[in-house]
Amino acid sequence: MRILVFGAGSLGTLVGGLLASVHDVTLVGRNRHVSRVSKTGLDIVDAESAHVSPAATTTETGHDADLALVTVKSFDTPAAAEALEACDVDAVLSLQNGMTEEVLESALDVPVLAGTATYGARLVAPGRVECTGIGRVVLGVLDGGTSPLAERVGKAFRDAGIRTLVAADMPRRRWEKLAVNAGINAVTALSRVENGGLAAGEASEVAHRAARETARVARFEGARLPNRVAREAIDRVIDQTAANRSSMLQDVEDGKRTEVDAINGAVVDTAEQYDYEVPTNRTLAALLRAWERGEGLR
Numbered sequence: 001m002r003i004l005v006f007g008a009g010s011l012g013t014l015v016g017g018l019l020a021s022v023h024d025v026t027l028v029g030r031n032r033h034v035s036r037v038s039k040t041g042l043d044i045v046d047a048e049s050a051h052v053s054p055a056a057t058t059t060e061t062g063h064d065a066d067l068a069l070v071t072v073k074s075f076d077t078p079a080a081a082e083a084l085e086a087c088d089v090d091a092v093l094s095l096q097n098g099m100t101e102e103v104l105e106s107a108l109d110v111p112v113l114a115g116t117a118t119y120g121a122r123l124v125a126p127g128r129v130e131c132t133g134i135g136r137v138v139l140g141v142l143d144g145g146t147s148p149l150a151e152r153v154g155k156a157f158r159d160a161g162i163r164t165l166v167a168a169d170m171p172r173r174r175w176e177k178l179a180v181n182a183g184i185n186a187v188t189a190l191s192r193v194e195n196g197g198l199a200a201g202e203a204s205e206v207a208h209r210a211a212r213e214t215a216r217v218a219r220f221e222g223a224r225l226p227n228r229v230a231r232e233a234i235d236r237v238i239d240q241t242a243a244n245r246s247s248m249l250q251d252v253e254d255g256k257r258t259e260v261d262a263i264n265g266a267v268v269d270t271a272e273q274y275d276y277e278v279p280t281n282r283t284l285a286a287l288l289r290a291w292e293r294g295e296g297l298r
C-alpha cells in the first residue's frame with residue numbers, strides 16, 4: 001500500500017516507520033527530521049526496534065497515495081485537510097486524539113476512517129523515535145459498521161506488525177476515548193501529576209466528573225456509552241498508564257499549545273447543541289485556554 005503520513009512527529013514517525021517495513025511510505029514533516037530520515041533512515045527504538053528508510057519530505061501537496069494517515073496535532077487538522085485536498089489520495093485515516101475526523105470529512109471528498117492509537121511515541125531526535133509503549137490501533141468506519149476499505153487498511157497495519165483491531169462501533173469507541181482524555185489530560189496538565197495521581201482523591205473526582213459529562217453528551221449524540229462504561233474505561237487507563245505523563249501535561253511542561261479545544265472544548269461545544277450544561281469540562285477548558293493565552297506558551 002502507498003501510504004502518506006501527514007505529520008511526521010512522534011506518533012506519525014512511529015506508525016509510519018513500522019508501516020515502512022512492508023509498505024511504500026512517505027513521511028511529511030519538518031525540515032531537520034525529514035532531511036535526516038532521507039539521508040540515513042529512521043531508527044525505531046525501545047519497545048519496538050527497527051531501522052527503516054521511508055521517503056521523507058517537507059512538501060505538503062501533490063502526493064499520490066492509497067491512504068493518508070493524519071497525525072498532526074488536532075489544531076493543525078484544518079491545514080492538513082487543505083494540503084490533502086491538493087493531493088491525490090484514495091482514503092484518509094486519523095489517529096489523532098480529539099474529534100478531528102469531522103474536520104477532515106467536511107473538507108475532503110474521499111472516505112475518512114476513524115482511528116484511535118494507544119501506542120506511546122516520542123520523537124527524541126531527528127531520525128530517531130522511541131516507542132514508549134506497545135498499545136493498539138483501533139480503526140473503522142466513522143459512522144460505524146464495516147467496509148472493505150477499513151478491512152484493507154486493518155490488514156495493511158497488521159502486515160506491518162502493528163497490533164490493530166478493525167471495529168464496527170467506532171462512534172462509541174471515539175466517545176469513550178474522548179471521555180478518557182477529557183478526564184485525564186486536562187486534570188493531569190493542571191495539577192501536574194502523572195496519570196496514576198488520579199487513582200484517588202479530589203483530582204480523581206474532577207477527572208471522573210469530566211468523563212461522566214462526556215458520556216452523557218455521547219448519549220445525546222446516539223453513542224451507547226453508559227456512565228459505568230466510561231468510568232471503567234478511565235479507571236482502566238489510569239491504572240494501565242499510571243507512570244505516564246499525559247500528552248497535555250507534556251505540552252504544558254514544554255510551553256506548547258494543547259489539544260484542549262478538540263477534547264474538553266469539543267465536549268462543551270457538543271453539549272451546547274443539546275442545551276446541556278457540562279460545568280467540569282467548561283471549567284477545565286477555560287483554565288487551559290487561560291494558560292495558553294497567558295504566560296504559558298513559549
Ligand SMILES: NC(=O)C1=CN([C@@H]2O[C@H](COP(=O)(O)OP(=O)(O)OC[C@H]3O[C@@H](n4cnc5c(N)ncnc54)[C@H](OP(=O)(O)O)[C@@H]3O)[C@@H](O)[C@H]2O)C=CC1
Nearest residue numbers: 007008009010011028029071072074076096097117120121
Ligand atoms: N505521541 C503519542 O504517543 C500519541 C499521540 N496521539 C495523538 O496523535 C496526534 C499527534 O501527536 P504527536 O505525534 O505526539 O504530536 P507531534 O507534535 O509530535 O507531531 C505532529 C507533527 O506534525 C508536524 N506538522 C504539523 N503541521 C504540519 C504540516 N503542515 N506539514 C508538515 N508537518 C506538520 C508538527 O510539526 P510542528 O510541531 O513544527 O508544527 C509535528 O512534528 C495528537 O492528536 C495526539 O494526541 C495519540 C496517541 C499517542
Ligand SMILES: CC(C)(CO)C(=O)C(=O)O
Nearest residue numbers: 184241244245246247248
Ligand atoms: C490515554 C492517555 C491519557 C495516556 O496518557 C492519552 O491519550 C494522552 O496522554 O493523550
